[in-house]
Amino acid sequence: MTETATLSGREHATRLRADTTVEAARLTATGTPPRLAVVTATADESSAWYVRSIAKAAGKCGIHCDIADLGPDAAPAAIRDRLTELSADPAVHGIILQTPLPPGANAQELAGAIAVAKDVDGAGPLSLGRLTAGLPAFAPATAEAVVAVLDAHDIPLAGRRVAVVGRSTVVGKPAAQLLLARDATVTVAHSRTTDLAALTASADIVVAAAGRPGLITAAHLRPGAVVVDVGTNPTPDGGLTGDVDAASVTGKAAALTPVPGGVGPVTTALLLHHTVRAAATAHSAADSAA
Amino acid sequence: MTETATLSGREHATRLRADTTVEAARLTATGTPPRLAVVTATADESSAWYVRSIAKAAGKCGIHCDIADLGPDAAPAAIRDRLTELSADPAVHGIILQTPLPPGANAQELAGAIAVAKDVDGAGPLSLGRLTAGLPAFAPATAEAVVAVLDAHDIPLAGRRVAVVGRSTVVGKPAAQLLLARDATVTVAHSRTTDLAALTASADIVVAAAGRPGLITAAHLRPGAVVVDVGTNPTPDGGLTGDVDAASVTGKAAALTPVPGGVGPVTTALLLHHTVRAAATAHSAADSAA
Known part of the structure; x- marks a missing residue:
């Protein structure tokens, strides 16, 4: 049995919001x-x-x-x-x-x-293309939050095998680009992938972004894998559940982001952080023009 | 020993150019x-x-x-x-x-x-983002040629493991997007990938687009793999050589695109085909406006 660490996003979100608050106050004052x-x-x-x-x-x-x-x-x-x-x-x-x-x-x-x-959630195709081409652009906040949570817990990415499960334009595809930019070797899997478990079991890091509750179980992981759960599936009782069967992977995964409290709070914090960055850029541009 | 088929691009390029010629004549006449x-x-x-x-x-x-x-x-x-x-x-x-x-x-x-x-080689970030988002756009001709050569030889893509070696914005990244859109399970490998040979040996199809002569050898392939060679590396005698060591993989790969004569001629034919498509769209728009 491996001790499975919880990769909380709350502390990093708190730091990001604190930075954002300071910057928002500075921009407002000026x-x-x-x-x-x-x-x-x-x-x-x-x-x-x-x-x-x-x-x-x-x-x-x-x-x-x-x-x-x-x-x-x-x-x-x-x-x-x-x-x-x-x-x-x-x-x-x-x-x-x-x-x-x-x-x-x-x-x-x-x-x-x-x-x-102003595309602070990286939603438009130009933002996505610029991100893919390595040009400055805001990344979709959820995709960026995947990398931010891993960074916040000092999990290295360069040279590591990452399986991204899910190919949505808002999460899976941009997350793959961001991980690739960090020198990970990235595979994008999806509903048409054959033998998903064998594929994910060859990865050091599994990013679950398929929108299917409990999709990823212990059978999908190599011992010691790191698992990022991007799923936010509503439960009948009004709560949220992820794409990862947390009970199943606990004891096999080295670490897992919780749902809620993992990728989610970082996503919201990044959206607000992007907004003050956009405001700061607009402010500097106005200054230069003045 | 497997008989290694040659996946020529010339016949498909000839068909594309014939279509393009007919369409160019029609557009010119109108x-x-x-x-x-x-x-x-x-x-x-x-x-x-x-x-x-x-x-x-x-x-x-x-x-x-x-x-x-x-x-x-x-x-x-x-x-x-x-x-x-x-x-x-x-x-x-x-x-x-x-x-x-x-x-x-x-x-x-x-x-x-x-x-x-007018971005007939899909070079701008907006084209790349639209391609990634599944919106209409011209793909970079070389990336599209990879898929076109495989299609021309009836090699199925859905559900198959594809390793794209190389992450350039003009070839590797858009080729990965096009293959993903065809339901392949796509891994992008690059210079920072550890144990490239093990990775590519787990793929049904290997797309070599790293710009390194002879990078892919028999040791990089599972028996029966299909290999697409996108490399166009100049040789000292003024010729071209690919990223695949053709002598090495022959007898192990099921099929290989030649260099020259594989992806290259299809690339040029697609550029011209895109141009007449763009002209046809402009023509229809002018008609509607008239």
């Missing part, structure tokens, strides 16, 4: 109060809960957060227009397009209307 | 003669040779090809301006930014000045 806009177009309850939690976390850091609720029947053109308008508004520094969106609206296509300098 | 612009800023001999070969191949298909040679001392801003100007020119349908570029010029950053609809 005439650039940081402002985040969240565009939402859904009646989805868990989305509404998440948006409120971002707004609350932003407020605690001294970041203004405007919620633009376009309603569940918003036309894609109306969403695009709002994103374009916010992109042009010099008082707004960060823009998030919340999902789910109404039927017929493509989140990636619409997120292309967010100016890349 | 008032939209397809036009490709190649922007170059180098004194590199092999680059000049490659640009001439594209121009010649374009001419044979009925595509006009303009070479904008800005010279080896061109400033990045001058390159960007020319790309912006060509992007705005309705008579130009495809734009290629040839590498190498002068010191201080970042190819990916500059390629961002190419309008995405």
Whole structure:
């Protein structure tokens, strides 16, 4: 039996929020109060809960957060227009397009209307392409949180085998790019992967981002593997559960991020940190122009 | 001993060029003669040779090809301006930014000045991000040629393990995205990968795109693996050699693309095919506007 360490994200999130609060205060004092806009177009309850939690976390850091609720029947053109308008508004520094969106609206296509300098959740295709090409851009916060949690616990990445399970545009694919940029040897697995357990068992680090509760068990791991659980699957009792069967992997994995309390708090903290970075860049640009 | 099949790209390239020629003639007859612009800023001999070969191949298909040679001392801003100007020119349908570029010029950053609809070699970060997000965009021709050669020889991809050796923005990374979109389980390996031979030996298909002559040998393959050689390394006698040691892998690999005559001819044919597709889109848009 291996002692399985818990890779909490809470301490790192606390540090990030403290930095963000200091920077938000400095920017506010010098005439650039940081402002985040969240565009939402859904009646989805868990989305509404998440948006409120971002707004609350932003407020605690001294970041203004405007919620633009376009309603569940918003036309894609109306969403695009709002994103374009916010992109042009010099008082707004960060823009998030919340999902789910109404039927017929493509989140990636619409997120292309967010100016890349304000795309604090790395949602648009230009941000994704710049990230992949190694050019400056904000990474999707969840993908960056995967790397940040591993870094916070001093887990080396260079030369290590990492299996990313899940190929979503918002998590799996950008996480793979970030890990590759850190010199990991990265495999992206997905629902069509044959013999997933054999594949993940050849990895030093497994990143579970498939959105399937309990997908990863002890049978999927080599002894001593590090496991990052990105899953946030709702449970019937109103809680959250990850993609990893924590009871199963405990005693075989060397370390596991908890759900909740692992990747999640770091994700929110990174979104706010990106927002003050965007505000600081806007502030410097305004200074240079003055 | 396995009989190692040669996965030639010439026949597929010939078919693509024939389609392209028919389409170019149709577009020319209806008032939209397809036009490709190649922007170059180098004194590199092999680059000049490659640009001439594209121009010649374009001419044979009925595509006009303009070479904008800005010279080896061109400033990045001058390159960007020319790309912006060509992007705005309705008579130009495809734009290629040839590498190498002068010191201080970042190819990916500059390629961002190419309008995405004219980015026929998928060089800009927006094209790369759209490709990764599954949105319509031209893929880098070399990366697409990898998949096209495999398809032309009816080699299935879904559910298969593919190792891409090399993580360049122009080949390895986009090839990985295209293979992933075809439901392969894709690993990207690179110079910092430990025990490359063990990794590639676990793959059904190995794509060698590292730019290192003879890197892949029999020791890197499982018996019956399919090998795609993307390497085009110059030899002292003025020829080309791949990243695969063909003599070594023959008898162990099930199939291998030759160098030259494998991925290369398909790459050039795809560039021209993309150009007529871009011209056809521009033609339809002009028709709708009329």
